[in-house]
Amino acid sequence: MRLTSKLLLVLTVAACAPMVETPPMPVTLPPEPAQPRPVSPTPQPEPQRPAEPAVDQAGFDGWKQGFLGRHGGARRAEYERELAGLTPDPSVVRLDRNQPEFSRPAGAYVQNAVTPARIAQAKQRADRVPWDVVQRFGVPTEILLAIWAQESAFGAVQGDYDVIRSLATLAYDGRRRDWAEAQLKDALDIVVDGRRARSGLKGSWAGAMGQTQFMPDNFLRLGVDQTGDGLVDIWGSDADALASAANLLARAGWKRGQSWGYEVILPPGFDYALAEGDRRPWSFWEARGVRLAGGGRPSDAEAAETGAILLPQGARGPAFLALPNHYVIRAYNNSVSYALAIGLTADGVAGRPGLVTPWPEEAPISRDQRVGAQRALTALGYDTQGVDGVIGANTRAALRRWQVANGRLPDGHLTAALADELIAVAQGR
Structure with missing residues (x-):
């Protein structure tokens, strides 16, 4: 499905945010027995690290001057100050070029994200979602908790790359130059305007920042100072980070009081060619024998909306009725698997039952x-x-x-x- 232009406004917020593994629950291990110290151990070679791509400092400096000419304008001196002495980061080039060899089936992705441990951790943090944020933006607590968990493991994994250096490296490397230069200009404006000190502008290797992994443009456009201290601090303030995420979803069209979707059971003889096709009202699907896996029916407001049948792992896996809020979640990351992980984690936090149909095991x-x-x-x-x-x-x-x-x-x-x-x-x- 195509996102509307309104959703495209916010598509970059999590374009490069990695999926965060659920932190393991702490365990107490018994002490290890004492071992005799070996005599004259044989030196072992250190493991080989992947070679970093070569970078050309002269070429980088030339790109930098071109960037200042294209984007500096009245702020050229300030931008030049922040870029002074900057070197490209070879690890950013390596990570940007590194394409995974295997594609994870949707079930593997979702099951890794939607775990009892993660749901329990989210429930423990429910009181950290300001109620007035939920009231103001209409985004449920459980959805915000699920995004917080997925984006940064509740703030524990935010990335420690210098955002300006990372974006400058990506712009110089050239694969996504226009995008990276626009993000770099916004990152520089964040520092020049005093919204965040340069030393604290940290994020992922691709420039996604803070507990909710906002790109610089969305930080400037959608960041919320929930605490009222005059700064938008998505790094250190849970309230600011969660309010900013809620603002993004609200601006993308979140429908208050409605679910993201439902697991459904398809009847024998269902026309699978209808899946991922045009969105239809519930009456259309109901007339074709589709029913909610948990029984009942959508609310009247949801039934009046249009939704699509999704088969993320084909006819052998679970099927879903994706309502408008599913596509709003995809404004964070335009991936069916990501949006399902958020929705199903939120369902778990809210105490709703899990899936009826299990995910099939498939080879990558x-x-x-x-x-x-x-x-x-x-x-x-x-x-x-x-x-x-x-x-x-x-x-x-x-x-x-x-x-x-x-x-x-x-x-x-x-x-x-x-x-x-x-x-x-x-x-x-």
């Missing part, structure tokens, strides 16, 4: 398989609108068309085995 899909499947579908006449290894809506739609044409159940779900089959079919033409 390598990048070569994903790229190969896209090339195969396109070669077979089912254009995926690009070959990039990302199995998005266009690829799933192309796969559904192939499945319909070949008498398969058209759930649009690519598995490792199906990728291999598609590649073999295309090669055998």
